[in-house]
Amino acid sequence: xxxxxxxxxxxxxxxxxxxxxxxxxxxxxxxxxxxxxxxxxxxxxxxxxxxxxxxxxxxxxxxxxxxxxxxxxxxxxxxxxx
Amino acid sequence: xxxxxxxxxxxxxxxxxxxxxxxxxxxxxxxxxxxxxxxxxxxxxxxxxxxxxxxxxxxxxxxxxxxxxxxxxxxxxxxxxxxxxxxxxxxxxxxxxxxxxxxxxxxxxxxxxxxxxxxxxxxxxxxxxxxxxxxxxxxxxxxxxxxxxxxxxxxxxxxxxxxxxxxxxxxxxxxxxxxxxxxxxxxxxxxxxxxxxxxxxxxxxxxxxxxxxxxxxxxxxxxxxxxxxxxxxxxxxxxxxxxxxxxxxxxxxxxxxxxxxxxxxxxxxxxxxxxxxxxxxxxxxxxxxxxxxxxxxxxxxxxxxxxxxxxxxxxxxxxxxxxxxxxxxxxxxxxxxxxxxxxxxxxxxxxxxxxxxxxxxxxxxxxxxxxxxxxxxxxxxxxxxxxxxxxxxxxxxxxxxxxxxxxxxxxxxxxxxxxxxxxxxxxxxxxxxxxxxxxxxxxxxxxxxxxxxxxxxxxxxxxxxxxxxxxxxxxx
Numbered sequence: 001x002x003x004x005x006x007x008x009x010x011x012x013x014x015x016x017x018x019x020x021x022x023x024x025x026x027x028x029x030x031x032x033x034x035x036x037x038x039x040x041x042x043x044x045x046x047x048x049x050x051x052x053x054x055x056x057x058x059x060x061x062x063x064x065x066x067x068x069x070x071x072x073x074x075x076x077x078x079x080x081x082x
Numbered sequence: 083x084x085x086x087x088x089x090x091x092x093x094x095x096x097x098x099x100x101x102x103x104x105x106x107x108x109x110x111x112x113x114x115x116x117x118x119x120x121x122x123x124x125x126x127x128x129x130x131x132x133x134x135x136x137x138x139x140x141x142x143x144x145x146x147x148x149x150x151x152x153x154x155x156x157x158x159x160x161x162x163x164x165x166x167x168x169x170x171x172x173x174x175x176x177x178x179x180x181x182x183x184x185x186x187x188x189x190x191x192x193x194x195x196x197x198x199x200x201x202x203x204x205x206x207x208x209x210x211x212x213x214x215x216x217x218x219x220x221x222x223x224x225x226x227x228x229x230x231x232x233x234x235x236x237x238x239x240x241x242x243x244x245x246x247x248x249x250x251x252x253x254x255x256x257x258x259x260x261x262x263x264x265x266x267x268x269x270x271x272x273x274x275x276x277x278x279x280x281x282x283x284x285x286x287x288x289x290x291x292x293x294x295x296x297x298x299x300x301x302x303x304x305x306x307x308x309x310x311x312x313x314x315x316x317x318x319x320x321x322x323x324x325x326x327x328x329x330x331x332x333x334x335x336x337x338x339x340x341x342x343x344x345x346x347x348x349x350x351x352x353x354x355x356x357x358x359x360x361x362x363x364x365x366x367x368x369x370x371x372x373x374x375x376x377x378x379x380x381x382x383x384x385x386x387x388x389x390x391x392x393x394x395x396x397x398x399x400x401x402x403x404x405x406x407x408x409x410x411x412x413x414x415x416x417x418x419x420x421x422x423x424x425x426x427x428x429x430x431x432x433x434x435x436x437x438x439x440x441x442x443x444x445x446x447x448x449x450x451x452x453x454x455x456x457x458x459x460x461x462x463x464x465x466x467x468x469x470x471x472x473x474x475x476x477x478x479x480x481x482x483x484x485x486x487x488x489x490x491x492x493x494x495x496x497x498x499x500x501x502x503x504x505x506x507x508x509x510x511x512x513x514x515x516x517x518x519x520x521x522x523x524x525x526x527x528x529x530x531x532x533x534x535x536x537x538x539x540x541x542x543x544x545x546x547x548x549x550x551x552x553x554x555x556x557x558x
Binding site for chain 1: 220221222223224225226227228229230267505506508511513528529538541544545548549552
């Protein structure tokens, strides 16, 4: 699964911004208007898509698309290792 | 076959606050919007009615989140309504009365903190830390509260059960779940937006809020049809294509927004031919929030023991909210524990409410008067001595009444029960599995209360507007 592509699609779906408008450096809060409700929606969508469990404490630490992708990849690696 | 040209870009089902705010933002951006409301009055749970010369607020009785950077204020300002509505704030907004405490929530948060600290000196630092977390965290920080309960959150800060109960009573009242069941995200939002920044009132009655939104919506070119029942949402090639009205038949539109009960949206307006059985089963097993029993009393004249007009007084005779919730849920509401009562800002009426189960119409026809009398007796006994001697009119809304006027499933006061398991159910987001069909309001599992549904209403409009601007010129 292309994690990068899937995460951008999730962020686009939740934020309403077009896929083309979302870059790796997009700031979720400042550029894509992600608030607490949308942040949770993104977390829930990632959990559903990748069958991982997003730790609640990790959500507020995420600032950019790139970090969101890295976090998901990290969960997937851990999941694969367990 | 030629396609029928629709006069509407968007049809919004339901003129509750969520639908009205959504409609206003869409119309403001230049879209042609129709709002279809089944009732003859706009506002949903935020309406007022008149009986024997008294004006009663039907359910919603004040709202929050109007501080300088509050969401409700931001929305009203964006729609040029903040000054027009003349929102006033009652200070104190809330008073919580328990067997050995009377805690007042002031306009100044520092004063409220000091009051709590005086009552619970051993928790002095924790009170400051907790309230500091609520008011100074970034919005995104609340996302970390998704899987916890409000009880989990309180226990991270406090040891004193009495204090935790006091900080949970208005959450039970405004969220219809005890601290052990309500999600910390919702619980902390309710406490921050309704209590620490609560007590706001629009003009002379709650109806002033939806009325002002309707007026603005019409000024922006929107059309509102009242007593207009939507029978079906039409879907073609997995895209919403319009709605079927009971009186006027099919009305096409580019987008449909449903601000009504999610069960109605999926079971009735869409139906089995469109929605997969698996999804219907899931929705069928979801739990709605409890309903409420609301008492309306008209008094002969103001008297000494009445509380400050516009202040919400919460009363709990013990420190066990799990018990209060269980009695409400099981219908043991003769006991009417954990209620809220307020003297209206016009100083003529009293509104009180307690969480209550739906039951059915027959049950409430049989029990309404008894519950009303028992409720009045308890208010007289614990909060407003002498009330019984001043009553010249009394009436009550049962959970069935709430269902009857709004079609909220089982008269649910706040949409779905905000448990961690139900909050943010992916199938009930604003975007749905049907293209161009959006949900908004308290049945989205994201929010509740006036500021919450207004905020989600605005966000639903933004999602549609973004889609419109990115697809402009492209036929999809």
